Amino acid sequence: MPKPRTYIEASASGTTGTIRIVDRISEYSQSSSSTIKTIVDEYLKTGVTDVEVYINSAGGNCFEATEMCNDLKRLSKVTIKIGSVAASAATYFMTQFPSVAYPNSQIMIHRPKLGTYGDIVTIKADLKLLENTTEDYKTAYATKMNKTVEQVEEFFAQGDYWMTANEAKVQGLLDTILDQTEEVTAESIRILEAVAAPIIPELIKENQKQQMERKQLISRLKLSADATDAEIDTALSALETKASRTEALEASAKTQKEAMASTLVDQAILDKKITADQKDNYLKLANANFEGTKAIIDAMQGVVKVSAEIEAPSATASGREKWTMEDYQAKDPEALMEMMNKEPEKFKKLEAAYFGA
Numbered sequence: 001m002p003k004p005r006t007y008i009e010a011s012a013s014g015t016t017g018t019i020r021i022v023d024r025i026s027e028y029s030q031s032s033s034s035t036i037k038t039i040v041d042e043y044l045k046t047g048v049t050d051v052e053v054y055i056n057s058a059g060g061n062c063f064e065a066t067e068m069c070n071d072l073k074r075l076s077k078v079t080i081k082i083g084s085v086a087a088s089a090a091t092y093f094m095t096q097f098p099s100v101a102y103p104n105s106q107i108m109i110h111r112p113k114l115g116t117y118g119d120i121v122t123i124k125a126d127l128k129l130l131e132n133t134t135e136d137y138k139t140a141y142a143t144k145m146n147k148t149v150e151q152v153e154e155f156f157a158q159g160d161y162w163m164t165a166n167e168a169k170v171q172g173l174l175d176t177i178l179d180q181t182e183e184v185t186a187e188s189i190r191i192l193e194a195v196a197a198p199i200i201p202e203l204i205k206e207n208q209k210q211q212m213e214r215k216q217l218i219s220r221l222k223l224s225a226d227a228t229d230a231e232i233d234t235a236l237s238a239l240e241t242k243a244s245r246t247e248a249l250e251a252s253a254k255t256q257k258e259a260m261a262s263t264l265v266d267q268a269i270l271d272k273k274i275t276a277d278q279k280d281n282y283l284k285l286a287n288a289n290f291e292g293t294k295a296i297i298d299a300m301q302g303v304v305k306v307s308a309e310i311e312a313p314s315a316t317a318s319g320r321e322k323w324t325m326e327d328y329q330a331k332d333p334e335a336l337m338e339m340m341n342k343e344p345e346k347f348k349k350l351e352a353a354y355f356g357a
Helices: 033-046 062-072 088-096 120-145 149-156 165-171 186-194 206-220 229-270 276-288 290-299 325-331 333-342 344-355
Strands: 007-013 016-022 050-057 077-087 099-101 106-109 161-164
Touching: 007 033, 016 033, 033 062, 050 088, 062 088, 062 120, 077 088, 088 106, 088 120, 099 165, 106 165, 120 149, 161 165, 206 229, 229 276, 229 290, 276 290, 276 333, 290 333, 325 333, 325 344, 333 344
Parallel strands: 016 050, 050 077, 077 099, 077 106
Antiparallel strands: 007 016, 106 161
């Protein structure tokens, strides 16, 4: 699965600016010193002096982190705000500027690392570069934490040295702990897993889910975006009341419809237009189409009359070519109603034959 693109975001309002550095720091990505230089240049042009730099990063290139800090020092005031994690080179910012973090932020320091290849001369040169970088970082940590370089070396000797926000504050690397807890995102989980953090918090989505559901509910209720809980409850109560009334009306209409159908069919039986064993069929027809069924029943006569047989216009009626009105009424009243709706001319012929017209 490809890694998401690393990035830096910047915004400003008046003399205040915000920079967000997310994921790895690298000269090959947008999270680079060149991006920071461009942002700082623009801030200086527009009069931005007070900047908060939010960092949620596993670290990356030590030289890029150092150069980022060099550019940020051109601004009058810079504060570093740690998100879920600041590890490796991402902690260098904390040694150069005042820093704040959330109670659940995690912070890790270790010796700078270097990948190299080449002949013995190149390897020795790169080793000297790594030694210099290690001394720079060690001195930066010692100065910030008010410790000796030997004490910092003790941290380095433990490999990846992880600290909670509280421990980082006690050790002097962090200046302030915020009151609220940082929301843990999927991105933060991925960063923590990538650097093998000892504590991987569970991803909490419930708050986001509730906020999304609230927005959807407000939209469906046609309320303003800033609707209060009381306004939402009032709208829901009104909707429930309306739904209850609608349900009651529908139930009443259904009961009335069934009663009318029953009355119609019972009267047809009394008038000897249909037989009792046909009642269920006619009830179904009347419930489905009361007016159509009533028209058929109204066209019937209580006294059976001898009807002239008629020929159907087609020979594809499966033995019904010579069916009369009485045949349809007794054997298939549904077909008779369908004929009345779809083949009115044919129905009129049956009706004329039935009444001897």
